Amino acid sequence: SANSENRSPGFWRSYVYKEVEVTTVDGREHRGWVHTVDPVSESVVLVHFEEDRQKTVEIVMGHAVKGITVVNEDMDSHREELDHMFVTADDTNFSK
Amino acid sequence: MxxxxxxxxxxxxxxxxxxxxxxxxxxxxxxxxxxxxxxxxxxxxxIQGKRTHFKMYEKTEVDATFQLSDIDGQNFLVSDLETPMGTQPQAMLRCADIISCSVDIGTGEHKM
The missing domain is CATH 1.20.5 (Single alpha-helices involved in coiled-coils or other helix-helix interfaces)
Known part of the structure; x- marks a missing residue:
């Protein structure tokens, strides 16, 4: 299971920008584009892009993750949006 | 050699x-x-200040306004937590009880 051991940051980073399906311990499936995976809690942040551009973001808690499968490898289709989603003008002053 | x-x-x-x-x-x-x-x-x-839908264990689902997370992600501080027993103005949710939570982030246009 994805939760049984501590994975490397590189392992988690390989999912960023891809569309995945996360299965949780309650048997539910969570599908979305990976914005990030918190390297501390291993919680997965998924974004659902809707037709009318209304977006939903879902966080799946690391401890509840049973498995994660890539369903779309195309890392460029939502890269721009995923990168700019939570960054405000204020933040750019602090990064790098 | x-x-x-x-x-x-x-x-x-x-x-x-x-x-x-x-x-x-x-x-x-x-x-x-x-x-x-x-x-x-x-x-x-x-997502600070946004209405969030929490899916928890034992088929419990609640809505609250997301406020803060502690640094190691053990707890979320929320406000206006709607429970079957009424609305709590401030509450702490244990992350260990949460399976997932979702937030509508509108059109995603970032604030300037």
Whole structure:
């Protein structure tokens, strides 16, 4: 299971920008584009892009993750949006 | 004899390249970790003040306004938590009780 051991940051980073399906311990499936995976809690942040551009973001808690499968490898289709989603003008002053 | 010398040089080369590879691997790992964590913190900041739907164990689902997470992600501080027993103005949710939570972030146009 994805939760049984501590994975490397590189392992988690390989999912960023891809569309995945996360299965949780309650048997539910969570599908979305990976914005990030918190390297501390291993919680997965998924974004659902809707037709009318209304977006939903879902966080799946690391401890509840049973498995994660890539369903779309195309890392460029939502890269721009995923990168700019939570960054405000204020933040750019602090990064790098 | 010459073979022996070659072996030794080769071994040294291997040792040297292994330690460089280790350094590279560690700094790559650090780079990956900060990339992921920074995005996660921006995400937490981005959903601050937004209505959030929490799916918890035992088929419990509640709505609340997301406020803060503690640094190690053990608890979420929320406000206006709607429970079957009424609305709590402030509450702390244990992350261990949460399976997932979702937030509408509108059109996603970032604030300037």
């Amino acid at each position: 010459e073979d022996g010398v070659d072996d030794k040089t080769q071994n040294n080369d291997i040792l040297q390249s292994t330690s460089t590879t280790n350094d590279d691997r560690l700094s790559q790992e650090q780079e990956d970790r900060s990339f992921l964590r920074e995005r996660f913190l921006h995400f937490l900041k981005g």
